[in-house]
Amino acid sequence: MVAKNTRPTVADIRAMKARGQKISVLYVTTLEEASAADAAGIDMLSIEGRFFSPEMRMAAGKCFVQVGLPFGAWGSFQGRPLTTAEDYLRAAFHFTQLGGDCFYCAASYDIQKVLCDNHIPIVAHVGLIPSYITWTGFRAVGKTAEEALRVWHHVKQLEAIGCFGAELEVVPDRVGELISRNTSMIMLGMGAGPGADAQYLFAEDVLGHTDGHKPRHAKTYRNFAAEFERLQQERIAAFGEFIADVRSGSYPAQEHVVPIVDDEFEGFRVGLGLRNS
Template identity: 25%
Template sequence: MSVHKEVKRITTHILQEMKQRGEKIAMLTAYDYSMATIVDAAGIDVILVGDSASNVMAGHETTLPITLDQMIYHASSVVRAIKRALVVVDLPFGSYQGNSKEALASAIRIMKESGAHAVKIEGGLEIAESVSRILTAGIPVMGHLGLTPQSIYKFGTYTVRAKEEAEARKLVEDALKLQELGCFSIVLEKIPATLAKKVSDQLTIPTIGIGAGQHCDGQVLVIHDMLGLNKGFRPRFLRQYASLYDVMNDAIQGYISDVKAKDFPSEKEQY
């Protein structure tokens, strides 16, 4: 008789408890079934189906081109793979800005059609109405402040945000507002570590940092970056845990040379 070990699913409530007891939250992106299977089995707490799929999966220069339908496709693929992680999906550019009814409709589609557990939305006070509306429908919302990649054309650069006093003040206000509205967590991207500490200390909900220092309640990286699948992308905040580009390149070259040399398939590898 096999003893089936029950896998305890991560919930927004569990993330809250983790913050309270000082346990850090580990979050990574995934965009497809195979990768999500590996990430989930490894024991990650949260999987973000990021609009970074626009860059790493589709080859776009920014996150702007990816559509709601495409995000739902990626999210569905990920949800089919997971047994434990909380799955959060980015609302893509143009699916919520300036129209809270559209924001709600987008969030509902993601939840219904992909089976994900929460959505993530970029911005502060300016999207308060959209956040409220989504939360009213019972959909958990993760906020995102600091460098908001969907606003790349407004900022014109991916450099560190909130170094100036006024922008730092607004970021703290925005974080408190998002918490007050009912967000269960906030991503802080590329802001000074001291500011991230200040925000994390003031909030009761967990903060997840990317390029925001060690004082956030959790960390997130893009899976392709951290596994070294992207050649040449090495920002300061990235720790690369493997060099899979080289591993895969070697494997593929090995296959090619075996085929050319008529070494593959061998006698044993045929019927």
């Protein structure tokens, strides 16, 4: 378990919303990313359960951590998919013990309510929801009055069952602002405009090494893709030099071996019954 520290609580995050302080949220997958986020002062990290461990919690330092509970066939916990409220509760209690501060859950209202009723801070998902993408396709959600109202009613239902927050993904900026101002939940904006309570990006987008589609709302601050490619070429070159040294006999050299004094080596030979040549 991580030692007690001064990382934010749910009450602190709510207080940030109340005073209009924008919240920075970063999705990370590695210890290095979590540690860098802590050093930089990121407010909140989103970490999937499959990546969350005591070491990851320690690396996250003072960051408030949202642990992602995998949805159905999208993932598993302890070798089985999460399908029932009991499954989700078991996973949430496990990750709470590891230091999770809140939990992402895109399951049904009844499952989310069970988690909320057990005083587990839940972050749901509205707008473009990847696990329900067959209903909308990969597109902005809420560009018509009717669809924006559906997003609004979804938010109000989540609020009613006790959710702490919701990821608000790819909705028009004015819709995102109006919803964020009129709910007690923390709205984590992903392509939802500057009016959301928080701005949520993936570390891979921020660092410029996105694998596959880069969303419109992503902003790149560094070009790690070029650096990773340079490092890969350096790996290949180093491995090639190692092969050449092995084949030529130049590796291992004298500085890479353990010596034995002549008398001891001769004693070894005698013990084997070998004569001096």
